[in-house]
Amino acid sequence: MNKTLYFSYEKLDFLELRYSISNQCYKQHIHNSLSIGAILDGQRIYTNKNKTITLEKNQLAIINPNTIHSCNSSSKIVNKIYMLYLDKNWCFELQKSIFPNINEFIPFSNEILKNKTLYKKFITLCELLFSNALILEKESCIIDFFCSLYTKYNKNIQIELKTSEKIENIILYMKNHLKEDISLNCLSKEFNLSTFYIIKLFKKELNISAHSYFINLKIEFAKELLKKGFSIVETALECGFFDQSHFHRNFKKIVAITPKEYQDNFIQ
The missing domain is CATH 2.60.120.10 (Jelly Rolls)
Structure with a gap:
């Protein structure tokens, strides 16, 4: 069990x-x-x-x-x-x-x-x-x-290797646009970088795709909102998931339980 x-x-x-x-x-x-x-x-x-x-x-x-x-x-x-x-x-x-x-x-x-x-x-x-x-x-x-x-x-322990300014700026942009469905083309236009360069940048510096990183940011934010008492529907919308099944599927992939189970199982 x-x-x-x-x-x-x-x-x-x-x-x-x-x-x-x-x-x-x-x-x-x-x-x-x-x-x-x-x-x-x-x-x-x-x-x-x-x-x-x-x-x-x-x-x-x-x-x-x-x-x-x-x-x-x-x-x-x-x-x-x-x-x-x-x-x-x-x-x-x-x-x-x-x-x-x-x-x-x-x-x-x-x-x-x-x-x-x-x-x-x-x-x-x-x-x-x-x-x-x-x-x-x-x-x-x-x-x-x-x-x-x-x-x-x-x-x-060693001093942390700093990520490049380019990727830090992209991550900040992602954090400020969690409600949106950001595309590589959108990032390409915003930062004047090719989509191929952005893909290589995330893989090289973070060993994860830009899309997966963005989904992770959304789920981390979703966890914060659920802890604060936001409903699952409100949380999904605030994090840019307009399809409830898409939100549940991605949340469970990363957290291994559903949003409801996460919210219900907190000991405050």
């Missing part, structure tokens, strides 16, 4: 936690956030960019922001898994408190962390977030875990 729960809280608006008991598969996708995952049993096939790894218990999967990835069951066996999503800006502020000389977010160079101590701390953190503990205790535990994580792996 598949089951999914989400934790979100307005006083901890920099994070979202998902707990699932599932063997469902996800299409490769991206998040704007830093994502950390851990399974409680079995194995998962974790793909990060073009690298495929077997994720097991006592390991942490690390997914840097805007990195194409998937993490799917290796068989039809159901797994229990935690996925924590953290706002990139919040992570950067915490990094600056540990490494005062940095001036931008530092991503991890490791896709998998094989560290039983940090794994146990992560599971404890996830269990605490789903509990009735005081907000101060939850926040303290979050900061303690990430300080341990960054301190332990500060020698294994």
Whole structure:
């Protein structure tokens, strides 16, 4: 039986936690956030960019922001898994408190962390977030875990390679036009670039097509609206999905559950 729960809280608006008991598969996708995952049993096939790894218990999967990835069951066996999503800006502020000389977010160079101590701390953190503990205790535990994580792996991280100004401008344009059905021709005219160049640019810098990236942006925005209480119909329209079945299909491909299940399974 598949089951999914989400934790979100307005006083901890920099994070979202998902707990699932599932063997469902996800299409490769991206998040704007830093994502950390851990399974409680079995194995998962974790793909990060073009690298495929077997994720097991006592390991942490690390997914840097805007990195194409998937993490799917290796068989039809159901797994229990935690996925924590953290706002990139919040992570950067915490990094600056540990490494005062940095001036931008530092991503991890490791896709998998094989560290039983940090794994146990992560599971404890996830269990605490789903509990009735005081907000101060939850926040303290979050900061303690990430300080341990960054301190332990500060020698294994590298300065993030900046995306080109061209692609940053295209992404900003996409974010400002989520209600629209943007075409490659539209982007070509807006930025005076050939459609072929735009296709190559996204593939080279983000390892994802422009269309898939735009759909991901729409779904990430849809998740925000659903958490705020928008109806599914309103959310679909705000995100530029004028066909409900198209919205449901794309949402489930990326999130692995329907918009209604996502909205219903939040623990506030």
